[in-house]
Amino acid sequence: MELVIGDKAYSTWSLRPWLVLKHCGAVFDEIVVPLNQPDTDQRIREHSPSGLVPVLKVEGEVIWDSMAIAVWAAERYPQARLWPSEAHARFGGVRDARRLHRLAHGLFDRPGSLDGRPQPRTGAGPSGPGQGFAPDRRTVAEPA
């Protein structure tokens, strides 16, 4: 199993599946493609059909996208309990993870935006139903 990533210090997209796999106790080879180099795109495309890292190469599959890698890991390593076992909490966890995933795109891919839309410089950020990230605390931790 190989995890192809960018520099963990600069790419949280890369850091996240690395942390997930470590948490799961997975044994894997780490291939680091330095980002922002003249040959970065070419080197990433040797591994990734999307032209992006991270990519997990495992069991004949090429899994690209950090969230997809995490979903794979949750199924492959159930003992790691990446998702809550209780159904309601699990659905909420999927929802919140998806919202964080989308929010991170807004933060890192479009500077100045929290959710992909322009934000006022001095505003308090997004508010209201369906805007921004408002975690439901019941879904963050496994119920007692």
Ligand SMILES: N[C@@H](CCC(=O)N[C@@H](CS)C(=O)NCC(=O)O)C(=O)O
């Ligand atoms: N949604 C993707 C985002 C991946 C992404 O944007 N990766 C960046 C690194 S932070 C990348 O590969 N950029 C290509 C480049 O730097 O040439 C994921 O979760 O894996």
